[in-house]
Amino acid sequence: MVVFDVSKVFSGRAPQILAALTGTLTALSDGMQYGWSAPIIPVLQSRSTPVHITNSDIVWIENIYLLGGLAGIPLTLYMLDKFGRKNTMLIAAVENLIAWLLVMFASTIDLVLVARFLTGLASDTNFVATPVYIAEISEKKIRGRLGSLIHIMMLIGILVIYGIGPFVSIAASSTVGVGVLVTQLLTFSFMPESPYYLLVKNKREEARKALQILRSSQDVDEELKEIAKVVEEENKVRGRPLELLTVKSNRKAFTIMTVLNFAQHYSGISVMLMNIHIILKDAVPIIPPRNAAILFSVFMLLACMVSALLIDSLGRRVLLYLSSFLTGASLLILATYFAFKYNGINVSAYNWVPIVAVMLYALTFKCGLGLIPIVMTAELYPTNVKALGCTASDAMYLIAATSSIYLFYDLQNKYGMHVPFFLFGCCCIFSGFFSVVVIPETKGKTLEEIQKLLKGEVMIVGNGVRSEAETGYEKRSLLSPLGDVVGHLDYGSVANDVLNK
Numbered sequence: 001m002v003v004f005d006v007s008k009v010f011s012g013r014a015p016q017i018l019a020a021l022t023g024t025l026t027a028l029s030d031g032m033q034y035g036w037s038a039p040i041i042p043v044l045q046s047r048s049t050p051v052h053i054t055n056s057d058i059v060w061i062e063n064i065y066l067l068g069g070l071a072g073i074p075l076t077l078y079m080l081d082k083f084g085r086k087n088t089m090l091i092a093a094v095e096n097l098i099a100w101l102l103v104m105f106a107s108t109i110d111l112v113l114v115a116r117f118l119t120g121l122a123s124d125t126n127f128v129a130t131p132v133y134i135a136e137i138s139e140k141k142i143r144g145r146l147g148s149l150i151h152i153m154m155l156i157g158i159l160v161i162y163g164i165g166p167f168v169s170i171a172a173s174s175t176v177g178v179g180v181l182v183t184q185l186l187t188f189s190f191m192p193e194s195p196y197y198l199l200v201k202n203k204r205e206e207a208r209k210a211l212q213i214l215r216s217s218q219d220v221d222e223e224l225k226e227i228a229k230v231v232e233e234e235n236k237v238r239g240r241p242l243e244l245l246t247v248k249s250n251r252k253a254f255t256i257m258t259v260l261n262f263a264q265h266y267s268g269i270s271v272m273l274m275n276i277h278i279i280l281k282d283a284v285p286i287i288p289p290r291n292a293a294i295l296f297s298v299f300m301l302l303a304c305m306v307s308a309l310l311i312d313s314l315g316r317r318v319l320l321y322l323s324s325f326l327t328g329a330s331l332l333i334l335a336t337y338f339a340f341k342y343n344g345i346n347v348s349a350y351n352w353v354p355i356v357a358v359m360l361y362a363l364t365f366k367c368g369l370g371l372i373p374i375v376m377t378a379e380l381y382p383t384n385v386k387a388l389g390c391t392a393s394d395a396m397y398l399i400a401a402t403s404s405i406y407l408f409y410d411l412q413n414k415y416g417m418h419v420p421f422f423l424f425g426c427c428c429i430f431s432g433f434f435s436v437v438v439i440p441e442t443k444g445k446t447l448e449e450i451q452k453l454l455k456g457e458v459m460i461v462g463n464g465v466r467s468e469a470e471t472g473y474e475k476r477s478l479l480s481p482l483g484d485v486v487g488h489l490d491y492g493s494v495a496n497d498v499l500n501k
Contacts, residue, residue, distance in 0.1 A: 013142060015214050019191040020134050020146040023086075024153040025184035026093045026126045029177050031157020033099070033119045035273065037062050038293065039165030040173070050107060050170060057109050062274065064113055068120020069398045073391055076125045080387035084201075085133035085194045088125060090185065095122035097181040104174035124398070127374070128390045135378035136194040137214050140446050141312060147375035148308030155301040155366070158273075162294050195224070196383055196447075199231045230448045231383055243385055244392060249454035253380035256439055257393040260320075260373040263431035265400035267327055267369055268424040271408045272296075272361065279334075279417075280358060282341075282351045292355065299362035300370070307367040315443035316372045321435035323368025328428030330361040335421035342416040369431065379442045382451050 041061065044053045053061070079088040095118055102115035130150055138146045157180075165173050192210035199207045207227070211220040244254045272279065276296060277289035287295070307319055334357035341347045381389035404424075411420040442450050 013139065013216070015192075015216055016138055016142065016146065019137055019188075019214065020149050022184060022188040022191060023089055023130055023133060024149045025180055025188070026089065026096060026122070027130065027150045027153035028157040028160075029093075029096050029100070029180045029184075030119075030123045030126055031154035031159075032161040032173075032177050032180075033065070033096070033116075033123065033157075034154065035158035035161045035297070036165070037065075038274065038276075039162055039290075040170060042166065043170060051109055051112055053109055053112075057113075060113055061116055064116045065120040065123075066398060066402050068117040068122075069124040070120075070395070070402075071117070072121040072124035073395050073398075075121070076128045076394070077387055077391040079125065080129055080132065080391070084197050085129050085136065086188075086191065087193075088129040089133060090189065092122045092125040092129065093181050093184050093188075095119075095125070097178060097185070100174045100177040100181065104171045104178070106170075124394060127397075128387075128394050131374050131378040132386055132390055133194055135447065136196040137192070137210075139215075140444055143379070144311035144316065144375055144443065145308050147378070148304065148311055148371055150374055151366070151371050152301065152304050152308060155297060155304055159294065159297040159301055162297050166290060195227055196231060199228050200383060204228070226446075226448065230451075244389060247385075248456075249451060250381070250385055250389065252454050253389060254392060256380060257373065257377055257389075258396045259431065259434055259438075260376070261393055261397040262400040263324070263427060263434075264369060264373055264397070265404040266424055266427040267324075267365060267431070268331060268361075268404065268408070268421065269365060269370060270401050270405055271420070271424075272358070274405065275408075276358070280354055282347070282354055286352055286355055292358075296358060296362050299359050300366040303363045303366035304371055307371050311372070311375065312443060315441050316376060317435060317439055317441045317443075319368035320372045320439065321368075321432045323364055323370075323372075324428050324432030324435055326364035327361060327369055328425045328432065330357050330364055331421050331425035331428060333357045334361070335418045335425055338416065338418035338421060342418055369428070376439075376442060379447065379450055380454065383447075 037058075041053075041058055043049060044051055076088070079091060083091065099115040099118040099122065102111050102118070106112045106115065127150070131147060134146050134149070135143060160176065161173065164176065192213045193206070195207040195211045195214070198204075198210060204224075208220060208224055211224055211227075212218055215223070244250050276293050280287075280289055280292050311319060334354060337347060337350065337353045337357070347353075377390055377393050378386070407423075408420045411423065440450075440453050442453075445453065
């Protein structure tokens with residue numbers, strides 16, 4: 001049984017927690033923007049709207065957000081190494097603030113579209129820079145929990161806009177977004193920069209001061225030496241784009257993150273968020289779509305918060321494969337319901353199935369598959385290619401998001417609602433097996449140890465020595481109490497064989 005003691009986990013780590021909390025306020029604003037179209041488009045279609053729109057405008061309002069994200073990829077890559085992690089996050093906050101102000105005072109659809117594009121740009125920057133910053137300032141024992149704050153803040157933002165968007169004016173809801181970002185700019189500006197980044201820029205004394213603040217201690221020489229050694233070794237081979245594929249450890253990291261980013265969206269999360277009112281149409285007698293959307297976001301938030309508490313004790317890998325399998329099951333249940341309905345079977349007595357399946361999806365998706373990838377993004381890449389690797393992974397994330405939405409509409413129109421959900425369910429099952437066989441456990445490891453794990457170097461574990469070149473990853477039991485039977489199985493060697501070819 002896992003026992004979670006808050007006092008032991010977070011004792012003496014207040015500066016790290018404060019830096020992560022203030023740094024992720026932009027994610028709260030991003031969540032509001034991500035869920036903005038669902039409650040606000042009906043307001044824009046009403047008679048009292050400050051901005052008159054057409055049906056074609058609705059498509060652009062939803063899609064230009066993703067286009068802004070794609071446009072932000074090269075800009076993010078440049079800023080992360082040029083201006084640093086902290087300053088890049090502050091730039092993203094300013095961009096988001098401008099977007100909210102444009103929406104607040106918009107009188108034409110053109111201004112709304114400009115704001116949405118700028119929002120996508122800022123979100124892309126934020127969701128690359130923030131995980132990197134948190135991973136580099138955090139101690140290994142709480143890195144997973146602090147990294148989870150990004151998703152928790154985003155889900156709070158979705159809940160906020162779902163809760164207030166339909167009931168207040170557009171200007172009023174925009175004021176909430178402005179307030180969040182002003183708070184971040186007034187607080188996060190005083191937080192220290194990443195010690196890793198400062199050492200990359202040969203600012204050793206500044207790195208020492210930053211580490212002293214973050215660790216609440218003056219005695220940081222040993223950790224500073226360890227970080228400096230890692231940065232020095234990685235800077236000897238400065239990252240070039242091709243090294244994501246030519247260097248074995250980078251290739252493993254990129255492969256893992258590409259699969260996980262596609263798994264996130266091919267589990268149907270963007271489809272769910274943008275079409276929940278259509279998906280739950282049959283459940284209207286039980287719960288109105290507006291209320292269902294709020295309940296859906298609440299369940300996701302609760303699941304994410306529980307997982308954030310468990311991620312550094314249970315581990316990333318366990319949460320990931322359990323979440324993938326259970327999410328796949330919920331999607332297959334939903335797909336089966338739609339398949340029966342499509343084939344003319346009377347399902348009116350079972351109109352509770354979609355709401356149960358969707359709420360089960362919210363709980364299972366956010367407990368792992370919807371949370372772990374963003375935590376692992378900043379853990380798997382070495383410092384010398386971290387900006388490049390995280391940005392490339394973000395590009396895969398945006399491509400997966402766009403293609404999954406297109407595929408959903410195409411398959412739904414041609415073959416029925418059940419077909420895309422069968423596909424999404426199978427993709428989740430595949431990602432579960434991928435997590436079991438390929439993904440390493442990064443829980444409790446420093447960023448340097450994670451790189452050794454990916455490179456297959458010898459690591460000292462406890463009182464014994466383990467050759468990662470031979471075993472790849474930890475040998476562990478997958479089924480208890482059959483650990484003695486299956487514990488000898490070497491899943492890591494299979495992973496290495498796959499990724500080294």
